[in-house]
Amino acid sequence: MRSSPLASPSLLPLWCAATLGLLASGCHRAVKPELGVDRTVEAGVPVDFGSPREDATPVTWDFGDQRPQVKQARISHAFASAGTYTVRALEGSREVGRVQLTVVPRPVLRAVPAEARVALWVPQLRGTVEPLLTFYEQLVGPSLARNQLGDAPFLPLLLRSARGDARLVDPEEGFGLFRLSSFEGTVALLGVTDGPAAMDAVLQEFEAGGAQVRRQEDGSASVQRGLGTPISLFLDRGYLYLALPQAETPEEGQTVRAQASLGPDAGALRGLIAGFAGAGLSELPVLEQLRGKVAEGQAYLFTSLVEQGSAFPGMLASIRVGEGLAELDGFLAADKPLMEGKQGPVPALLAQAPAGPVAAATLSVPPEQLASWIFGAPGSPRRQEVTEAWKQEGIDAEALTQAMRGDVSLLAYFDAPAFYRNLVANRQPEPRGTILLEAGLTRPEPVVAMLTRMFAEGTWNVETVKEPGITRFRMRVLEQPLLLSVGADRLWLEAGEPLAARPKKNVAAALSERFAPSAFGPGHLSLMVDLGQLRADLQAPREVPGVPQVQLGAAKALGGAFLDQLTPFDHAFMDFTPEAGGARLRGRVVLRKR
Incomplete structure (x- = not known):
């Protein structure tokens, strides 16, 4: 019986090689393109x-987002919107293959490099831009708002x-501004759905304003407005960036030429933006730490102080607006307790003061902290310079630091009768009122010595009156009387007409009840301005001596x-006070109800 050719030892290797080649060719054609698993991007x-x-x-790729199909072995595709x-x-x-992708908005902070020193951002445009712009227009007026926001x-x-x-802007993404130590200027960014069209819209606005626009082959652009370094625009991963170089003020006689191309740091900036990957600023440890300490807002401001080696790693504040109201809630992180955990003295002025101030301010800190703010920390170069400079003037700076108790208070009042008398007499609306200031002291002698020397060497026309336990300095400033008194435990100043006619009350209690518990108290820096009180003061007088009733009306x-x-x-x-882990900053602006 004849043997089969396939069984021949000489032909068997050739048959196996051909079979494997055909199988390999068939397997290669049957391999599915790599799409990965269903995922979120x-x-x-x-x-x-x-x-x-x-x-x-x-293969032909169909991305399911109404973009044209593309035939390639490997492709990179970005989805414009969620x-x-x-x-x-x-x-x-x-x-031959499919995958389902869930596309979510890219948070604006993930588009900001982690190196950013300062960042202001609106996390989501939908529902936030309109109330923010509306409040600003109400605050400054539509005309001024248009002028200020025009650029x-x-x-x-x-x-x-x-x-x-x-169509151009992604309402689910955000807008922001940030600054980097490597770029002298401010960078703005905006989440967009159609990057090239959004850039064209911005460039057309610049051209309409008379700027020179240069579009680059790589998709970026530069804008020349007047002299100086041009503005640069570029796209990166769903965000449009606009780099605004810091305006340089030329010295007198210096000629500034318009620059036709981007500055070197603008090119480096674009490389930094394109090169960084990951979470950007969004997962910076200090920012994550601060997020849980401030209220939710429509806009946020973050400042990083780590570069300076500061004991304060950073600060985060949220801004929220409503109908006629804007509120700020911020927190400053600190590596150690502020003021070494000590509490400032009780400000005495506001406890018994004339009612109806249009402005108030109190500062209450430990005395050594106040001395450090004014003269510099003990042993610091600034402290030494101030001490030496004051010594040349015959003033003992160290004695002054030890004389301060740590509390300073100020109250301002509007004098409507004096305002109307001046308005009728001079036909000009000039402010009239009274300012009260008080600072706590531990020793009066260094303060009296400093004031006596200062007034003696100046051009002041001062009357000095010494009474038991009190030294008074009387003078006139801007045609208004001013009385400066130094007692055993305090310095107080009264500028303007006396307020004897106003009833006295616990102003501190009234302010803390109105604005925030413990505000205007020990350990707080608190400020208040009340134009509502000013309006009430303007309408209060029914008669003013020396002003006819018709003219008063x-x-x-x-x-x-x-x-x-x-x-x-x-x-x-506004109120600033220490809290565990740092300090709390609160603020509020209220508009008049029409």
Whole structure:
């Protein structure tokens, strides 16, 4: 029986090689393109699909986002906006692979480098831009707001977003400003859905304003406005960046030439933005630590102080606006307790003061802390310089530091009758009022010695009166009486007309009840300005000696109308006080209800 050719020892290796080659060829054609598993990605961030092998077979990619299909073996694709997309790989009409991607907005802080020293941002444009702009327009007036915001980066695009136009701007992403130590200027960024179209819209605004625009082949652009370094614009991972170099003020006689290309630090900035990966500023440890310490807001401000080796790693503040109201809540992180855990003295002035101040301020810290703020820390070069300079003037600076108790208070009052008398007599609205200031002392002698020497060497026309336990200095400043008194435990100043006619009350208790518990008390820096009280003072006088009733009525109407047209601002408040882990900053601005 004849043997089969396939069984021949000489032909068997050739048959095996051919079979393996055919199998290998068939397996290679049957390998599915690499799409990965279903996953979540960020809008604007490129996602890779396909095989990295050079001999990979091209397929047609359908990304499910209404973008044109592309035939390539490997491709990188960025999804413009959030949503769920099914990506398919096709060979002709046959599907050879698919994956589902959930695209989420890319947070604005992930687009800010972790090296940023200062950042101001709006996390999401939807529902935040309009109330922020509305409040600002109400505060300063529409005309002034337009003038001040006319050159604001991306303002036209932000206004489009506020009106619900999402064709260029991503309303689910944010807007921000930040500064880097490596770039002399400010960088603005805005989340966009159509990057090239958004850039064109911004460049058209610049061109309409007379600026020279140069579009680069790599998709970036530069804008020349007047002299100095040009502005640069570029796109990166779903965000449009605008780099605003710091304006240089030329010295007298120095010639400044317009620069036709980007400065070297602008190029480095673009490289830094394009090169960084990961979470950016969003997962900076100090920022994560601070997030849980401030209230939710529509806008945030973060300052990093780590570079300076400061004992304060950073500060975060949130800003929230409502109808006629803006509130700020901030926290300053500290490596050790502020003021060494000590509490300042009780400010005495506000405990029994004339009612109705239009402004108030108190500072209460340990005396050594106040001395460090004024003269510098003990042993520091600044302390030595101040001490030596004052010594040359015959003043004992160290004795002064030991004489301070640590509390300073100020109250300001509006004098409506004096205002109307001056208005009727001189036809000019000039402020009239009284300022009270008080500073606690442990010893009066160093303060009296300093004031006596200062007034003796100056051009002051001062009357000095010594009474048992008190030294008084009387003078006139800006045609107003001023009395400066130094007693055993305090220095107090009264500038303006006496307030004997006003009833006295516990102003500190009233202010803390109105604004915040413990504000205007020990350990606090508290400030208040009340134009509502000023409006009430303007309308209060029913008669003013020396002013005819008809003229008083006209002056009251004129004064009230002038103040109403000047600003809708009613009152503002700020308070800074130590807390565990740092210090709390609170603020509030309230507009008048029309």
